Amino acid sequence: MTILTQTSTVPVVEETAQLLLDHYVFPEAAERLATLLRQRLAEGAYDVDSAEELSRLVTVDLQSVNGDRHLRLIHHAETVPKERGAAALAAMRREFDASLGGVPRVELRDGGVAVLELTPMLFPLDWAAEPLAAALTLVARADALVLDVRGNRGGDPDTVAFVCSYLLDERTHLNTMYWRDGERFGQSWSLPYVPGARFGGSKPLYVLTSGSTFSAAEELAYDLQQLGRAVVVGEVTLGGAHPRQGWTVHPHLEASIPTGRAINPVSGTDWEGTGVQPDVVCTAADALDRAHALARTRLTDATG
Incomplete structure (x- = not known):
């Protein structure tokens, strides 16, 4: 189990909040989510001692506004490379x-x-x-x-x-x-x-x-x-339905944030949420x- 302290939890949550503001495909939802994460952090909701538990708690909050299943804080058992998307690629290659x-x-x-x-x-x-x-x-x-x-x-x-x-x-x-x-x-x-x-x-x-x-x-x-x-x-x-990118925010945590949305030329919509x-x-x-x-x-x- 990866041990966390408050000094390591705060930057993880703050960086995830800022990534939302900078990159999430829905800016209004990004503002609401960033506010929620920071509020929950101040309330002590993320005062946990494992990276795996933090990933679970933050993911629940990330998906609470619009149910976007691509919005996640992903826990990796192995150390995550710092380059954007490298964590997912390394795991993908093994599979x-x-x-x-x-x-x-x-x-x-x-x-x-x-x-x-x-x-x-x-x-x-x-x-x-x-x-x-x-x-x-x-x-x-x-x-x-x-x-x-x-x-x-x-x-x-x-x-x-x-x-x-x-x-x-x-x-x-x-x-x-x-x-x-x-x-x-x-x-x-x-x-x-x-x-x-x-x-x-x-x-x-x-x-x-x-x-x-x-x-x-x-x-x-x-x-x-x-x-x-x-x-x-x-x-x-x-x-x-939302394509996503991943950012390393901790040696074992990756913030997954959608940067686009799909629209089908026949239906004029997509399968997001449905x-x-x-x-x-x-x-x-x-x-x-x-x-x-x-x-x-x-x-x-x-x-x-």
Whole structure:
């Protein structure tokens, strides 16, 4: 357990409050949250002796104003590098190596239905392009495809676009990101060309979700659903649509603060706070069998 003292707690909370004011995508909420953190600090609410407990208490307060699940004070058991985002990248790399690059399972089920599991994250594209291209090319020959993101907690929006590129026939506008200053924005599009073979934009496609599916994994499900390209099967997702950055505020603590918000070009909104609503609602445990059955029926009807 990492021991804290009041002299180490105060700068953590003060720096987190200032980062909110400087970077949070919603300035008015940032002011309310910074005031709340400083008030709670003065009241002694953060007088705890472990970094892990401080992270829990501050995270509860950070999410109390608008429920933004990307707003967190994250505890790391190992020492956090000081460079911005380095803590998350170091932990990510270990998971990447342990999960075959985020593609731990490719399976062919009865009836020509392929299953591709993407978990635990959609890793940075410069890491993940090679394993994803190999897996997506492999399943391109299937008659139907099930993407399983039930255990996926987010990742890189560029990787979302990369995956979508294999599931569409032409370059398509997927998302628009608006940033803190209210003037800059960036559009996300599928790619005109991909390494390997495309599954394409016409064969049956299903995306499995759970109550733990989060962030970029939600975007993958939401983008494909809004385009009418995929049927989402499973549970309502967690509801986190804001891209975030991380700042080291203590050797074992990282302040996670959203710096932008996503707007879908079809719906004109996003999944923040509501989650992605499945087209076919069932438990996460039943989602794969349900999607497989739906795919088999659709393929049988098509060959009639």
